[in-house]
Amino acid sequence: MKENVRILVVIPAYNEAANVGRVVAEVKNEAHFVDALVIDDGSIDDTAGVAARAGAMVVRLPFNLGMFEAVRAGFAFAHRSGYDITVQVDADGQHVPREIAELVRPVAEEEYDVVVGSRYLEDRGYKTPLLRKCGIRFFAWLTSLVLGQTITDTTCGFRAYGRRAFGMFASYDAAEFKDSVGLVILGRAGLRIKEIPVTVRERIGGRSTISALKALVYPFEFVLSLVAVLARKRLTVPGGEAC
Ligand SMILES: Nc1nc2c(ncn2[C@@H]2O[C@H](COP(=O)(O)OP(=O)(O)O)[C@@H](O)[C@H]2O)c(=O)[nH]1
Numbered sequence: 001m002k003e004n005v006r007i008l009v010v011i012p013a014y015n016e017a018a019n020v021g022r023v024v025a026e027v028k029n030e031a032h033f034v035d036a037l038v039i040d041d042g043s044i045d046d047t048a049g050v051a052a053r054a055g056a057m058v059v060r061l062p063f064n065l066g067m068f069e070a071v072r073a074g075f076a077f078a079h080r081s082g083y084d085i086t087v088q089v090d091a092d093g094q095h096v097p098r099e100i101a102e103l104v105r106p107v108a109e110e111e112y113d114v115v116v117g118s119r120y121l122e123d124r125g126y127k128t129p130l131l132r133k134c135g136i137r138f139f140a141w142l143t144s145l146v147l148g149q150t151i152t153d154t155t156c157g158f159r160a161y162g163r164r165a166f167g168m169f170a171s172y173d174a175a176e177f178k179d180s181v182g183l184v185i186l187g188r189a190g191l192r193i194k195e196i197p198v199t200v201r202e203r204i205g206g207r208s209t210i211s212a213l214k215a216l217v218y219p220f221e222f223v224l225s226l227v228a229v230l231a232r233k234r235l236t237v238p239g240g241e242a243c
């Protein structure tokens with residue numbers, strides 16, 4: 001990895017007081033070369049206090065804006081603060097901080113702009129509930145078709161972004177950036193995307209915020225957002241670096 005690359009780990013968190021302290025501690029132990037920023041998204045528990053005591057920087061949003069806007073706030077902070085790379089890590093302990101080094105390497109070496117962690121490139125024992133698996137396969141198939149590049153996992157939140165990539169999130173007010181469609185926007189702007197296999201564990205505690213109803217609605221939301229993105233002019237990388 002190049003010297004002096006500044007990396008910010010952005011951890012979106014909503015009512016994760018039971019988990020976020022361990023996540024921040026593990027990031028600090030296993031990836032000592034990064035700074036950690038927790039975005040507390042209007043939690044009603046002590047997520048912000050626990051994160052700060054564990055040694056993270058904390059931004060508190062005044063009310064719950066949703067995971068995507070929380071991540072965007074983190075990326076805007078990284079952009080303004082001159083970071084080179086951001087890494088998105090969940091606050092529930094599902095991602096493995098030891099793998100951050102591997103995730104950022106292709107970006108740090110300037111070979112790729114986005115590195116996506118995939119649960120499905122290699123079988124590392126992650127068990128996906130059937131309904132979710134169908135959705136994920138569908139997102140992956142359609143995203144691959146549009147991008148002309150095989151993507152196996154468009155909904156895993158463990159990703160690394162170079163400055164041009166997270167700068168796009170920070171600069172555009174486009175709600176479609178979230179999840180799968182975000183990759184399409186970045187790919188259409190000419191940014192280079194790579195997938196690598198990652199390990200995803202069980203949550204440390206608590207329950208997923210993705211209910212069965214949300215899982216059912218997602219595919220429709222995804223298709224509508226995708227149509228909107230494809231119907232519109234391509235977004236370009238800010239600063240005239242468009243491809
Ligand atoms: N900022 C923010 N983060 C959220 C919200 N909902 C979930 N998250 C965080 O997003 C991550 C993944 O959420 P989770 O519910 O575990 O989804 P799953 O891993 O797909 O089952 C966790 O770190 C959550 O704390 C939200 O409304 N706002």
Ligand SMILES: [Mg+2]
Binds near residue numbers: 092203
């Ligand atoms: Mg989770």
